[in-house]
Amino acid sequence: MEPYNCASSWTPCSHTRDWGPSEGSNGFIVVTANGGVNQQRVAVCNAVAIARLLNATLVLPKFMYSSVWRDASQFGDIYQEEHFINYLKPDIQIVKELPKELQSLDLEAIGSLVMDVDIVKEAKPSFYLKYILPILHLNRVIHFVGFGNRLASDPVPRQLQKLRCRCNFHALRFVPKIQEAGALLIRRMRQNDEGLGHLDHYLVGPFAQSKKKGQKVHEAKRSRYLALHLRFEIDMVAHSLCEYGGGEEERRELESYLEVHFPALAEQKKTKKLPSPTELRSEGLCPLMPEETVLMLAGLGFNRRTHIYLAGAHIYGGKSRLAALTTLFPNLVTKENLLSSTEIEPFANFSSQLAALDFILCTAADVFAMTDSGSQFSSLIAGYRIYYGGGKMPTIRPNKRRLADIFVKNNTIEWKVFETRVRKAVRQNKRVFSRPTGRSVYRYPRCQECMCYTD
Structure with a gap:
């Protein structure tokens, strides 16, 4: 847990503005974002910042279909379009589609189709002013395809940085279908009590559970749960080049x-x-295995009575790999366990919408534990909990190198000593600090652009 006095000194303030709306008169920006x-x-929030930078009108973002994610969901299937457009109206102009006279243009032929290979990764604002703005002036439209990590964290003007935060923490609101299912999942994780969590309102809006009229709810007695993002899917496991005890078959x-x-x-x-796999593991570069995650959580004091929500896709190794977790933590559940077949059916073929439910459950949790701090999912959740949590929403972000040292070099160790070392390895990551230069405002919103600090 972060020191409360320090953490609570930071409060959200990216919703405040000290500029007028952009006219968006230089042309139109179309973005087709890839990934999950x-x-x-x-990508959406970076596009919002670029639209303001270039005084351009943003066309409602599109999402690229991926053979990996296999989800045809578009922006309006996940986020509330009207809220997004109206909330950002004081900042940029947003339209739902290109004007008819621009729709028939061959954007590739006229040089307005810009792929990720055309933009340096983590490009500075100066890149867009020098290379993209002239195309916009010439053709009145630019289409970014992919747009993954194509805007640097620094140096970015203060107001643009603030706009990125405003987009992420205020303008992107899940559609009622996702909010309602998310609220239902939260309620079931809290065993149907009437307590209202710190972030419920921001995540599920009008579906947030509230106390009944005349009924007192004591927060201390509210049913609590831990959310765990166990990043151990086959893509992560294969890409790590580590070994996980499965021998030659594995x-x-x-x-x-890897070949495919x-x-x-x-x-x-x-x-x-x-x-080598041994060297990678000793450096903390391997994903935590479910067995190691069990030891970490047990070392931190979580026990059989702990209610755990497990987020993520299919765990490599399936149920047999999860046996260590489910044996020690019998109250471990997933959204598939919590929702009936009828309730989950509307989301069945939409991995992005299912991921949105995981986002809600993990962000609303009393404690959130990640096993891979480099995950975009975990980073966004950690940032959201910092921004709205008021210093009361702890996130467990383990130091994998220190944990590896404990796991690898201590074949026999007394449990009390093990507990002490694990807690020290986690506690060393619990300092309260402002955003380091070059790091994402989405993950580290404690900075003057996103939050206000009061002594």
Whole structure:
């Protein structure tokens, strides 16, 4: 838990504005964002900032269909379009589609189709002013395809940085369908009590559970739960180049997956000397296995009575790999356990909408534990909990290198000593600090652009 006095000194203030609305007169920006819902969320807010920078009108963002995610959801299937447009109206102009005279243009032929390969990763605002604005002036339209991590965290003008925060924390609101299901999941995780969590209102809006008239609800007695993002899907496992105790069969399976989905890395593995699995693990570069996650949580004091919500896609190894978790934590559930087949059916073929439900449940949790601090999903949740949590929403972000040292070098160790070392490894990541230069405002919103600090 972060020191409350320090953490609570930071309060949200990116909703305040000290500029007038942009006319958007330089042309139109179209964005087709790739990746999963979390990558798309970042791309949308970066596009909002670019639209303001270039005095352009933003066309409501589109989401690219991915063979990995297999989800045809568009912006309006996940976020409330009218709220997004109206909330950002004092900042930028947003329209739902291009004017008819621009719809028939061959954007590639006229040089207005801009792919990720055309933009340096983490591009500075000066790049857009120098290379993109002239195209906008010439053709009146620009189409960014992909737009993954194509705007730097720094240096960015203060007001643009603030606009990114305003977009992420205020303008993006889930559609009622997702809010209602999210509220139902929260209620069931809290065992149907009437307590209202710190972030419920921001996440599920009018569906937030509130006390009945005349009924007193004591927050201390509200049923609590821990949300766990166990980043142990096959793509993460294969890409890590680590070993997980499955022997030759596991090695062949992961190498086959690598060949198909990460061919460049597979070729590197054959032609270059890369760190060994043992070296990677000792450096804390391997995803925490479910077995290691169990030890970490137990070392932090969580026990069989703890209610745990497990987020994420299919865990590599399936139920057998999760056995260690479910044995020690029998109250571990997923959205698939909590919702009936009828309730989950509307989301069945929409992985991004299912991920939005995970976002709600993890963000609303009394404690959120991640096993991979580099995950976009975990980063966005951690930032949201900082922004709205008032210093009362702890996030467990383990130092994997220190944990690896504990797990690897201590084959026999007394439990009390183990507990002390695990807690120290986690506690060392619980300092309250403002956003480091070059780091994302979505993950680290404690900065003058997003939050206000009072002594």
